[in-house]
Amino acid sequence: xxxxxxxxxxxxxxxxxxxxxxxxxxxxxxxxxxxxxxxxxxxxxxxxxxxxxxxxxxxxxxxxxxxxxxxxxxxxxxxxxxx
Amino acid sequence: xxxxxxxxxxxxxxxxxxxxxxxxxxxxxxxxxxxxxxxxxxxxxxxxxxxxxxxxxxxxxxxxxxxxxxxxxxxxxxxxxxxxxxxxxxxxxxx
Numbered sequence: 430x431x432x433x434x435x436x437x438x439x440x441x442x443x444x445x446x447x448x449x450x451x452x453x454x455x456x457x458x459x460x461x462x463x464x465x466x467x468x469x470x471x472x473x474x475x476x477x478x479x480x481x482x483x484x485x486x487x488x489x490x491x492x493x494x495x496x497x498x499x500x501x502x503x504x505x506x507x508x509x510x511x512x
Numbered sequence: 513x514x515x516x517x518x519x520x521x522x523x524x525x526x527x528x529x530x531x532x533x534x535x536x537x538x539x540x541x542x543x544x545x546x547x548x549x550x551x552x553x554x555x556x557x558x559x560x561x562x563x564x565x566x567x568x569x570x571x572x573x574x575x576x577x578x579x580x581x582x583x584x585x586x587x588x589x590x591x592x593x594x595x596x597x598x599x600x601x602x603x604x605x606x607x
Binding site: 436444462467470474482485496 | 529
């Protein structure tokens with residue numbers, strides 16, 4: 430399972446690099462959306478590994494609230510661009 | 513048998529992740545990247561969570577909640593990002 434976690438961390442590095450090197454705000458938002466999903470799934474994997482379910486609950490909360498926050502941010506950026 | 517199936521599902525999920533994330537680095541349009549990203553992130557993550565579900569079935573309620581959250585929130589986020597970024601292009605064309 431550890432090698433699976435290392436592969437997940439590698440998969441997480443790609444959007445982090447993308448968010449760092451791209452200047453367009455929408456490309457950064459894409460990268461952040463991808464980072465949010467990947468980190469919460471990694472938290473779920475770790476909670477199954479350790480069989481500790483408080484981490485699992487935190488992972489599901491991070492998943493839904495994180496994506497909701499990104500949606501609000503997307504609307505904010507849209508309004509800012511219109512102004 | 514169940515273990516190999518769950519590891520297989522998790523590996524398929526990780527392959528989906530890599531397949532969806534690699535075009536992110538290229539300089540294609542936002543919508544092209546968004547399509548491959550939201551498809552791969554949602555399906556890949558759901559394959560991983562189903563793989564976890566097979567591994568430890570006693571906490572199935574939390575993992576089913578994660579699958580539903582993923583299916584709903586990730587697709588709606590993809591839609592919102594597409595809507596907000598494409599309305600941005602309309603404004604630029606108007607100027």
